[in-house]
Amino acid sequence: MSDKPEKFIDENGLRLDGRQVDEMRPMKMELGVISRADGSCYLEWGKNKVMAAVYGPRELHPRRMQKADSVLIRYRYNMAAFSVEDRIRPGPNRRSIEISKVSREAFEPVVLTHLYPGAVIDVFAEVLQADAGTRTAAINAASMALADAGIPMKGLVAACAVGKVDGQLVLDLNKAEDNFGDADFPMTFTQDGEVSLVQMDGNFTQEEFKQAVEMCKEGCQKILGMQQEALRNKFAGELSTDEVDVELIEEDVVEAESDDVDEGAAEPEEVDEDVEESQDDVEDDSMIKADEPEFEEDEPEDEPESEEDEPEEETA
Ligand code: CDP
Numbered sequence: 001m002s003d004k005p006e007k008f009i010d011e012n013g014l015r016l017d018g019r020q021v022d023e024m025r026p027m028k029m030e031l032g033v034i035s036r037a038d039g040s041c042y043l044e045w046g047k048n049k050v051m052a053a054v055y056g057p058r059e060l061h062p063r064r065m066q067k068a069d070s071v072l073i074r075y076r077y078n079m080a081a082f083s084v085e086d087r088i089r090p091g092p093n094r095r096s097i098e099i100s101k102v103s104r105e106a107f108e109p110v111v112l113t114h115l116y117p118g119a120v121i122d123v124f125a126e127v128l129q130a131d132a133g134t135r136t137a138a139i140n141a142a143s144m145a146l147a148d149a150g151i152p153m154k155g156l157v158a159a160c161a162v163g164k165v166d167g168q169l170v171l172d173l174n175k176a177e178d179n180f181g182d183a184d185f186p187m188t189f190t191q192d193g194e195v196s197l198v199q200m201d202g203n204f205t206q207e208e209f210k211q212a213v214e215m216c217k218e219g220c221q222k223i224l225g226m227q228q229e230a231l232r233n234k235f236a237g238e239l240s241t242d243e244v245d246v247e248l249i250e251e252d253v254v255e256a257e258s259d260d261v262d263e264g265a266a267e268p269e270e271v272d273e274d275v276e277e278s279q280d281d282v283e284d285d286s287m288i289k290a291d292e293p294e295f296e297e298d299e300p301e302d303e304p305e306s307e308e309d310e311p312e313e314e315t316a
Pocket of ligand 1: 077084085086088095130131132133134135154173184
């Protein structure tokens with residue numbers, strides 16, 4: 001790991017990577033990159049590279065996990081072993097389980113879960129390259145992948161973080177600011193302006209807290225604008241109208257609510273009987289599921305054998 005910089009903000013008020021304190025790293029996103037997924041998004045944010053893929057709504061197996069009155073959302077945040085300086089041990093760990101849980105909860109206010117009782121929506125967020133802010137990058141990508149999959153939602157979700165370095169609040173921390181700074185405060189905002197995730201590392205004064213919320217809100221509004229633009233670029237042609245924006249998704253949602261499930265909308269997929277049987281025996285322990293006890297243990301019980309003797313993290 002590199003050493004702590006002497007100063008994070010220079011005499012011109014610029015950060016080490018040349019940004020203003022309230023400036024985000026450049027972001028770009030591409031939809032529909034995984035052809036087997038129902039929806040997907042590849043997102044770059046500064047040096048972060050994240051892939052999100054959504055499968056479903058599809059029938060949930062084993063059946064005992066089904067929810068009678070709503071769809072089950074499962075969210076798996078995972079860092080590739082090669083995504084950071086020190087190799088990460090493959091498989092879920094305490095950090096990824098926590099991030100998966102809070103990220104899933106960030107989508108619960110927007111996904112119209114009652115439309116697909118008994119079904120499951122699987123959200124996979126894979127971090128390919130990490131440079132701080134990967135949970136927020138993953139949420140932004142997942143939000144797009146869900147929209148790309150046609151999942152009925154009240155609106156999109158956007159995420160970004162504010163931190164504190166040299167006594168100043170800064171938007172969208174880079175790795176040095178995250179690792180050596182005094183605070184890290186990721187938040188998500190829904191399109192309605194509702195907060196669906198707040199986490200905090202470090203300390204803020206009350207005044208700083210208020211200011212940080214405002215900075216996150218502004219950052220998320222910018223991201224929502226970019227997300228809408230990306231959706232417009234992908235779907236404007238298909239829907240052949242210049243007026244396409246997220247409001248159209250909301251209209252679809254209203255239709256879906258009134259006509260139960262319409263044919264073109266994302267409908268739970270039937271699962272082949274053979275697959276069904278084999279799936280009854282298989283549960284992916286790395287997925288965070290609603291209504292399940294979490295954090296029972298630091299380590300998952302059934303690690304692959306080949307990993308058993310590996311240290312927690314090892315240098316490549
Ligand atoms: O990525 P995010 O800011 O959401 O989470 P974090 O736990 O605050 O981690 C900050 C950064 O530390 C990550 O983005 C990675 O660049 C790095 N990191 C790492 O190098 N090794 C880990 N096991 C975890 C994080």
